[in-house]
Amino acid sequence: MLSKKKAREILEEAIRTSPADETEVIINGGKTFSTRFTNNYISQNGAQKEYDVTVRVAFGQQVGVASCNIFDGDNLKQVVENACTAARHSKPDLEWTPVLEARDVPELDEAYLKDTIDYTPEEKAERLEPILKRSIARDLTSAGMLVNGDHMLTVMNSKGLFGYQAWTSASFTYTAMAAHQGSAWAEYHSHDMADLEIESLAEQAMERALMAQNPVAIKPGAYTVVLAPTAVIELVEYLNYLGFGGQGYHESTTFTAGKIGEQLFHPGINLIDDPSRREVLGPSFDYEGHPKQRLALIENGVVRNVAYDRRTAQKAGVKSTGHALMPPATSGPFPTNIILEAGTDRIEEMIAGTERGIYVTRFWYSNVVDPKQATITGMTRDGTFLIEDGKLSKPLRNMRYNESLVRAFSNVEAIGDRTYGFNGYFGKLAVPALKIKDFIFSSVSEESPS
Amino acid sequence: MNEKDLAQLAIDTALQMGASYADARVIRLRRESIEVRNGNVNGIKQHLEMGIGVRVLYNGAWGFAGNPDLKKSKVEIAVQRAISLARDSAHLYHKPVVLAARKPIITTWKSPCLIDPFTVPLERKLDELFEIEAILRSVKGVALTDANFDFWKEWQIFINSEGSQIEQEMVQSGAGMSATAVSETDVQTRSFPAPFRGQFKSAGYELIPTLKLRESANTIAEEAVQLLTAPVCPSGEKTIILGGSQLALQVHESCGHPAEFDRVLGHEADFAGTSFLTQDKLRNFQYGSEIVNLVADATIPGALGSFGYDDEGTPAQKADIVRNGKFVGYLTSRETAESWEMESNGAMRAEGWNHTPIVRMSNINLLPGDHDLEDMIGTTKDGILIKDNRSWSIDDKRLNFQFGAEIGWEIKDGKIAGIVKNPTYAGITPQFWRSCDAIANEKYYDVWGTPNCGKGQPMQVARVGHGVSYARFNNVKVGVGYAE
Known part of the structure; x- marks a missing residue:
């Protein structure tokens, strides 16, 4: 891992080299060790190491960005020079906002765990071996990946601002497949390998895969759904993407535009962004070095805030919330450490309290149908069950949903009592299970066409 | 050592360490991305990258390691890591990997490119984008506009333990634009030649005029505005x-x-x-x-x-x-x-x-x-x-x-x-x-x-x-x- 001391030296050297009026330098990267298994054996074992240095410079309002994955001596000079050349030959960026003044930038303690990054491929193979043996003994096919890694983000600008954060990560994804179209899924992500209860996750998935064999079709329509946290992730990711970026909000392309202060959702819905929370741990500053604080996006079902970087904040006449993405960040800022707060209901009770409904393990390949209505579509995958009289009564063929997120999060009937952490497209998120009424399924998949 | 020697070193090291097969790819990549949005420069980014990826078969199992550092000692470390990872895979591997036969080949290949996009001045690229984007913005009712160019140049040498040695150079270019009309309840975007940053080909800067962005800008901007009040597709x-x-x-x-x-x-x-x-x-x-x-x-x-x-x-x-x-x-x-x-x-x-x-x-x-x-x-x-x-x-x-x-x-x-x-x-x-x-x-x-x-x-x-x-x-x- 690139240490704080070494990182500071490199950043200072880049700033010293730059002739620009303003300069920002970012280094991010780390190492990833991934053990991938397929068909009950380890099929791919990989080690990747990658760091990038990104330099953004401004001569007046002329701005250029350059990056490189090597930053020793001449390469560092070269990347600064490339950014300067781009800026000098550019036209003025009329929305350019000066770099931030120097200030204290917080650093999270205990985010970098030595035991997690030192977890060897051999230890991973030993940990996976009993799972794969159990899978073979039960005539199941297992596929998945066990990963550990370390990451760092450091930012410095020509006004003396400096931030550094290093953290570790561990993740486990697992698919158990049985004969006759049975499959089930489990996943867990944390910064601490010790959090990964992979044996119990795999055990539950194996049992569910056996239960999921010979799925039947039911008529599409509106159903009460009990969504496992692994299914809720996809809904929350799109809720964030379609609603809470400051650029889209002020350009009126989000479904939240003009609706701050409005009760759009069930009063039990509380969505926040907070990188200091253990489930979504990450740097407590953004790519501009702006500190992040807890940001309430939805409070008791009411839209409260959207995310800003310094450019969008200036345009909107507000303060940055510390959500700048990597320059040039052409899509603007987004929340990256999101938590849908837990409620009080156990998922078993949600199922037990459902007379007729559908249990969804996960959604897959969701995408936007209508951004202003927050309508998205996607498929169920790896374990969809009919709930009858409070029990998972039979496995169902995968189904396609088409649903407005505003409607879905208004129709919430129960919220799980615990959040689980996951990796998403924009960063990390933690979500509980949800029970939602009148969730719309539009079609059923065929399993094996002839 | 040059890239070819480093790749060969990786192969030799892997074989000495007991690999039954090894391949190595050394890559140098250059990318440029330019975007103009709502009459303003929205981002100019240039990226340089290099590194080596080493893949080995050891005891019938795969190991892979990548490293950006092209020093001799670092390449050897990458090989050791790949071998070690393969060894850790092997004891849980029930069927050794076998590769379909392939005759070794020593050759070079280049994608077609008439004008290297990295030789075209940034000012010219920006002028062209601003001109296109201005046409989009000139249409009444258009709220958001963007136009972008993307360029990519990758050089790679591949060497494997069967005697193949292949050098390839690829230049790719892409360009696109979009216009968006917005109302309180609707957002409608038209893109050209295709959504999500446009059309891409293995070609140099000569691709850009053939895409006819300038000629199509007015039409797609008008379509975006028309879509706001157009009927919804029947079901x-x-x-x-x-x-x-x-x-x-x-x-x-x-x-x-x-x-x-x-x-x-x-x-x-x-x-x-x-x-x-x-x-x-x-x-x-x-x-x-x-x-x-x-x-x-x-x-x-x-x-x-x-x-x-x-x-x-x-x-x-x-x-x-x-x-x-x-x-x-x-x-x-x-x-x-x-x-x-x-x-x-x-x-x-x-x-x-x-x-x-x-x-x-x-x-x-x-x-x-x-x-x-x-x-x-x-x-x-x-x-x-x-x-x-x-x-x-x-x-x-x-x-x-x-x-x-x-x-x-x-x-x-x-x-x-x-x-x-x-x-x-x-x-x-x-x-x-x-x-x-x-x-x-x-x-x-x-x-x-x-x-x-x-x-x-x-x-x-x-x-x-x-x-x-x-x-x-x-x-x-x-x-x-x-x-x-």
């Missing part, structure tokens, strides 16, 4: 005609991905998914109607998914996937091909130096038919002509799909009746392709670049292509997602 079962990048994406999702043999063998079961095109269906399954012919063709000059050799040294090829509607072939690598006693058809590719190769599409093309578009429209009683993708979703076996597009034109009794907004359609892959009754001729044919195909764990992004003209499908469910 029900109708005939649809798909064109351009929308048909390209249909081919990508419902033919290209399910034909990847690693998916069939379960290698992607935990992430991208498996495939409905199981082995029992090879040469024994009616994928589409008899006029449907799909090929994987990595040899088309200038197409985004073309190359000289894949990332395990197999020459670029043209292979049938669907012939006269019958499913006849997969995309394969040396390992997956050997497992079914086939030869690799050269589909093994990696994103950069830092990923191990996986089975990938090249250019998956729907071969042109013999119709004129005018005839296809003229013989459609009740249909929608749909262009330019906005949304895509398909299940993990690649059967149940739903797509949305930017714009549709309703067809009534053989005539275009007007534009409709929010066109969506859904179906089941083989039923959909079996309903195909007309494909437009070569006059309308182009290979559309898809620069953002995600697959693999850790995820890799590939640059692939799809040759299409227009195709007509019957009894398709349209208006999905808006009707319920």
Whole structure:
């Protein structure tokens, strides 16, 4: 891992080299060790190491960005020079906002765990071996990946601002497949390998895969759904993407535009962004070095805030919330450490309290149908069950949903009592299970066409 | 040491350490991305990258390590790490990897490029983008506009322990623009030549004027404004005609991905998914109607998914996937091909130096038919002509799909009746392709670049292509997602 001391030296050297009026330098990267298994054996074992240095410079309002994955001596000079050349030959960026003044930038303690990054491929193979043996003994096919890694983000600008954060990560994804179209899924992500209860996750998935064999079709329509946290992730990711970026909000392309202060959702819905929370741990500053604080996006079902970087904040006449993405960040800022707060209901009770409904393990390949209505579509995958009289009564063929997120999060009937952490497209998120009424399924998949 | 010597050092070290096979790729990459938005420079980014990826077979199992540092000592460490990872895999490996035979080759290959885009001054690129973007903004009612260029130049040397030594240089360019109109309840965008940053080809700066962005800017901006007040695409079962990048994406999702043999063998079961095109269906399954012919063709000059050799040294090829509607072939690598006693058809590719190769599409093309578009429209009683993708979703076996597009034109009794907004359609892959009754001729044919195909764990992004003209499908469910 690139240490704080070494990182500071490199950043200072880049700033010293730059002739620009303003300069920002970012280094991010780390190492990833991934053990991938397929068909009950380890099929791919990989080690990747990658760091990038990104330099953004401004001569007046002329701005250029350059990056490189090597930053020793001449390469560092070269990347600064490339950014300067781009800026000098550019036209003025009329929305350019000066770099931030120097200030204290917080650093999270205990985010970098030595035991997690030192977890060897051999230890991973030993940990996976009993799972794969159990899978073979039960005539199941297992596929998945066990990963550990370390990451760092450091930012410095020509006004003396400096931030550094290093953290570790561990993740486990697992698919158990049985004969006759049975499959089930489990996943867990944390910064601490010790959090990964992979044996119990795999055990539950194996049992569910056996239960999921010979799925039947039911008529599409509106159903009460009990969504496992692994299914809720996809809904929350799109809720964030379609609603809470400051650029889209002020350009009126989000479904939240003009609706701050409005009760759009069930009063039990509380969505926040907070990188200091253990489930979504990450740097407590953004790519501009702006500190992040807890940001309430939805409070008791009411839209409260959207995310800003310094450019969008200036345009909107507000303060940055510390959500700048990597320059040039052409899509603007987004929340990256999101938590849908837990409620009080156990998922078993949600199922037990459902007379007729559908249990969804996960959604897959969701995408936007209508951004202003927050309508998205996607498929169920790896374990969809009919709930009858409070029990998972039979496995169902995968189904396609088409649903407005505003409607879905208004129709919430129960919220799980615990959040689980996951990796998403924009960063990390933690979500509980949800029970939602009148969730719309539009079609059923065929399993094996002839 | 130069790159070739470093790659050879990696191979020699791996063999000395007991590897039965090794390959190494040293890559140098340069990228430039320029975006103008709402009359302003939105971002200019230039990226340089280099590194080595080493893949070894040790005790019948794979190990891979990538390292950006091209010092001799660091390359040796990468090899040691790859060997160590293979050793850790091997004791849980029930069947040793065997690679389909391949004759060694020593050669060089370059993609066609007349004007190196990195020699064109930034000022000229910005002038062109601002000019295009100004036309978009000049149309009343347009709220947001953007125009972008993307350039890519990659040099790579591949060496393996069987004696292959292949040097390749690839230049790729892309350009696109979009106009967005916004109301309190609606957002409508039109893009050109295709959504999601435009059209991409293996070509130099000479590509840019051929895309005719300037000439098309006014039309697409006007369409974006018209869409705000246009009627919503009707729902029900109708005939649809798909064109351009929308048909390209249909081919990508419902033919290209399910034909990847690693998916069939379960290698992607935990992430991208498996495939409905199981082995029992090879040469024994009616994928589409008899006029449907799909090929994987990595040899088309200038197409985004073309190359000289894949990332395990197999020459670029043209292979049938669907012939006269019958499913006849997969995309394969040396390992997956050997497992079914086939030869690799050269589909093994990696994103950069830092990923191990996986089975990938090249250019998956729907071969042109013999119709004129005018005839296809003229013989459609009740249909929608749909262009330019906005949304895509398909299940993990690649059967149940739903797509949305930017714009549709309703067809009534053989005539275009007007534009409709929010066109969506859904179906089941083989039923959909079996309903195909007309494909437009070569006059309308182009290979559309898809620069953002995600697959693999850790995820890799590939640059692939799809040759299409227009195709007509019957009894398709349209208006999905808006009707319920």
